[in-house]
Amino acid sequence: MADTRAVTYLADRELVLVVRGGDVDAFACLVDRYYAPLLRHLTYRTGDRELAADLVQETFLDAFRHLDRLPDDRPFAAWLYRIAQNHGLMAERRRRLRRFVSLDRFTDPAAVLPEIRRRDASEMLPDCDLVRRALEALSPRLREALLLHSLDGFTAPEVASILGISLAATERRISRAKEQFRHRYDGMLSEEGQRER
Amino acid sequence: MTTSTCAVRGEDLIAYADGYLAGARRELVEAHLRVCAHCQDRVAAFREVDRIIREGAPLVDDSAGRVALHAALLTQQARRPVVPWPLRRSIITASLLLLLAGLLTWPISSRAGVPLGRFIDFGPVRVERSVSSGRDAPALLHVATAGPSPAALIFSAVEPPVLPLGLKRVERSTPTQDRLELLYRNGLGMAVLVQQTPARANVVSLDTSSGEHGVTLVAGIEVLWLADPQPGAVSWLFWEREGVFFELMMTESPPDGLLLTDAERIVESLATAQDAVTK
Numbered sequence: 001m002a003d004t005r006a007v008t009y010l011a012d013r014e015l016v017l018v019v020r021g022g023d024v025d026a027f028a029c030l031v032d033r034y035y036a037p038l039l040r041h042l043t044y045r046t047g048d049r050e051l052a053a054d055l056v057q058e059t060f061l062d063a064f065r066h067l068d069r070l071p072d073d074r075p076f077a078a079w080l081y082r083i084a085q086n087h088g089l090m091a092e093r094r095r096r097l098r099r100f101v102s103l104d105r106f107t108d109p110a111a112v113l114p115e116i117r118r119r120d121a122s123e124m125l126p127d128c129d130l131v132r133r134a135l136e137a138l139s140p141r142l143r144e145a146l147l148l149h150s151l152d153g154f155t156a157p158e159v160a161s162i163l164g165i166s167l168a169a170t171e172r173r174i175s176r177a178k179e180q181f182r183h184r185y186d187g188m189l190s191e192e193g194q195r196e197r
Numbered sequence: 198m199t200t201s202t203c204a205v206r207g208e209d210l211i212a213y214a215d216g217y218l219a220g221a222r223r224e225l226v227e228a229h230l231r232v233c234a235h236c237q238d239r240v241a242a243f244r245e246v247d248r249i250i251r252e253g254a255p256l257v258d259d260s261a262g263r264v265a266l267h268a269a270l271l272t273q274q275a276r277r278p279v280v281p282w283p284l285r286r287s288i289i290t291a292s293l294l295l296l297l298a299g300l301l302t303w304p305i306s307s308r309a310g311v312p313l314g315r316f317i318d319f320g321p322v323r324v325e326r327s328v329s330s331g332r333d334a335p336a337l338l339h340v341a342t343a344g345p346s347p348a349a350l351i352f353s354a355v356e357p358p359v360l361p362l363g364l365k366r367v368e369r370s371t372p373t374q375d376r377l378e379l380l381y382r383n384g385l386g387m388a389v390l391v392q393q394t395p396a397r398a399n400v401v402s403l404d405t406s407s408g409e410h411g412v413t414l415v416a417g418i419e420v421l422w423l424a425d426p427q428p429g430a431v432s433w434l435f436w437e438r439e440g441v442f443f444e445l446m447m448t449e450s451p452p453d454g455l456l457l458t459d460a461e462r463i464v465e466s467l468a469t470a471q472d473a474v475t476k
Contacts, residue, residue, distance in 0.1 A: 131253030164452040175207030
């Protein structure tokens, strides 16, 4: 096993090589590096902290299982967020289906699928802040692009590879998302100001 | 920020602000920015949005989640294959070729006579569908069969090896004695799960506030669909035919999702597979 303090300072690419070389403990360094940013991203994306925490777990476990398949020319972070993106899409689909049961299974409560609850907005995030409200007002497509670019610091080409769309479409989304966000944020800010007066 | 009438578009400004704009396009934007106060404001506003979002969404630690993840990784580590992926891929390919060679030399019999699994079998079971009158009351089941007893012959399921869109069956399981699950994948990043259960009194309860849904008619079958976040695409379909309740779910989606017209082709293909078995 490599010295954890030493591998902490390695770049993502080198850490991936260390893990592939057999030192799987080095993966913990990648977890430490990306756990909190990914949790924040998914929390703002899904609007549900608990769900986001579950998705982070699934994303890292998936990344660990399939690390051998990471293409050599692809940055680890973009690849990790691409996995998270797929898990986010799946979760979005799952929670839209409130319940699906066959009535003959009512006799066996254990066989009934757990009800997927859409959480109330008030329990999603600790504070009902302007940034969250302005982000929630955006369409999911624009919000996703904006979060990846502004919050997570990915460049537009990286965002394009995560979302699996063209660079031109990504740039358009980011540009529109920023303009809409600013418009809504300023509107909310002035509403708050008027209310305080 | 307002709508600009400038020749430089918002996406050019994004590329410029990100620092990857190069060549003639960069020179054009820089020349324009020197004389256009409006676009200078837009670039500044883009950067201001980044700042607002970063400051308004601070990182929050989740030590409990981190500990749980480390524990899960340790479990995974114990299960992790020792053989690296490239070698594993070669072994899998060789095994598949051997399996294929074995299958090609195996005596082929009628599909209808081959048992699907330990519990599920083809057979002329007819299950009448009834609807629950009370909210929690289970529906009465009226089972009529012309073949062996229902306990031995649960329902008539199908498992075509391929579906439209180049989808190939890659996994199959029978998690309970009255459920068959088939996973199909294609080379375009799409994976769909097809589940089949006896059509007794299946209820689909939807959260209608969170997404579009509707019913489409495919070869006389009423198919309930749920829309995907991608416009024009669907992610979940339900239908009932020949005593079988089908559920088709997208588990991995390509960028454009699954179009309803393509989903209809899959439904039709499964109906054809049913006809081939039952008629």
